[in-house]
Amino acid sequence: MENHRMRIRRSIFLTLLFPLLFLLSHSTGAAQVGVCYGRVATNLPLPSAVISLLKSNGISRVRLFNPDPDALAPFWGTGIELMIGVPNEILPMLANGTVATSQQWLKSNIFTYVAPNQVRYLAVGNEVLLKEPYYTPYVVPAILNLYQALQALGLGDTIKVSSSHAATILSNSYPPSAGAFDPNLKSVLIPLLGFLRDTRSPLMVNVYPFYSYINNKEKATLDYALFRSSKIKVDQNLAYTNMFDSTIDAFVYAMEREGFHEIPVVVTETGWPTSGADGTGVDNALAYNGNVVMRALANIGTPRRPGVGVEVFLFDLFDENGKSGGEYERHFGIFGANGIKAYDIRFN
Numbered sequence: 606m607e608n609h610r611m612r613i614r615r616s617i618f619l620t621l622l623f624p625l626l627f628l629l630s631h632s633t634g635a636a637q638v639g640v641c642y643g644r645v646a647t648n649l650p651l652p653s654a655v656i657s658l659l660k661s662n663g664i665s666r667v668r669l670f671n672p673d674p675d676a677l678a679p680f681w682g683t684g685i686e687l688m689i690g691v692p693n694e695i696l697p698m699l700a701n702g703t704v705a706t707s708q709q710w711l712k713s714n715i716f717t718y719v720a721p722n723q724v725r726y727l728a729v730g731n732e733v734l735l736k737e738p739y740y741t742p743y744v745v746p747a748i749l750n751l752y753q754a755l756q757a758l759g760l761g762d763t764i765k766v767s768s769s770h771a772a773t774i775l776s777n778s779y780p781p782s783a784g785a786f787d788p789n790l791k792s793v794l795i796p797l798l799g800f801l802r803d804t805r806s807p808l809m810v811n812v813y814p815f816y817s818y819i820n821n822k823e824k825a826t827l828d829y830a831l832f833r834s835s836k837i838k839v840d841q842n843l844a845y846t847n848m849f850d851s852t853i854d855a856f857v858y859a860m861e862r863e864g865f866h867e868i869p870v871v872v873t874e875t876g877w878p879t880s881g882a883d884g885t886g887v888d889n890a891l892a893y894n895g896n897v898v899m900r901a902l903a904n905i906g907t908p909r910r911p912g913v914g915v916e917v918f919l920f921d922l923f924d925e926n927g928k929s930g931g932e933y934e935r936h937f938g939i940f941g942a943n944g945i946k947a948y949d950i951r952f953n
């Protein structure tokens with residue numbers, strides 16, 4: 606039987622070995638990497654130019670935060686797979702309506718503009734539990750109606766339905782093994798998790814080590830956030846070298862604490878800004894996003910779920926000059942409006 610020290614050493618060895626294996630062999634079953642296409646800006650290129658940009662850079666998955674016809678229609682026939690957001694303000698109508706109401710909404714707002722076989726996910730609401738608690742009671746009923754509408758259309762197995770959440774749905778996230786959901790949100794989260802388990806759909810989470818760093822620099826070091834820490838943090842005999850893994854596993858432990866062990870995690874937003882605050886910059890953005898991409902493509906997984914790739918959507922395709930908040934909120938773009946990369950990141 607392995608002793609405690611040997612188990613820790615093996616975990617550390619595997620954590621350090623996986624990136625090397627990625628360089629030596631190509632993974633054929635890698636988790637996918639997508640990019641968020643935020644449109645809160647006044648200087649964005651035409652949607653047709655965006656399609657060309659995506660194709661030329663090998664980006665095959667995109668998240669749209671709402672089904673804007675101008676942005677959605679150009680994707681028809683491109684083969685690019687989509688995660689499409691269902692806006693928060695639509696949730697009461699979908700929740701209170703019939704399945705036929707949801708079916709008509711899907712046809713009029715999504716399938717009129719893009720083929721169903723290009724839609725991979727519906728993200729029903731974005732960070733509702735954090736930003737707009739008024740809509741909280743409508744999340745699960747809206748999801749159920751949309752799912753039944755997709756089933757009636759013969760799409761219930763091909764289009765997964767979930768809801769994208771901020772890390773604040775956790776009341777505790779460190780150490781990862783102490784991960785637990787906010788007790789005040791369980792009345793929504795437990796039924797949601799039951800639906801996700803029954804339909805084999807993912808828990809969607811937005812993960813931003815950058816925010817953890819700027820809001821708590823005493824405990825969240827820049828190196829740990831950027832995948833370049835030389836220190837190993839050990840939790841339950843598992844070795845952690847970065848905040849991304851730690852955060853994902855906190856969600857995994859939180860689900861396990863409630864009896865849900867097999868629900869996959871999809872990171873619907875993650876990124877690092879190039880300007881606007883301490884710790885930002887082109888080099889740091891490349892270090893963070895580049896490591897996220899490499900780990901997804903290599904199916905490294907996390908210490909709690911080794912070898913189980915985590916699908917990710919990088920935020921953001923372009924800077925968004927219309928975003929509110931700190932200056933850094935307007936500088937997450939991987940590309941300039943002219944289509945030139947802010948830094949040399951590869952997506953495949």
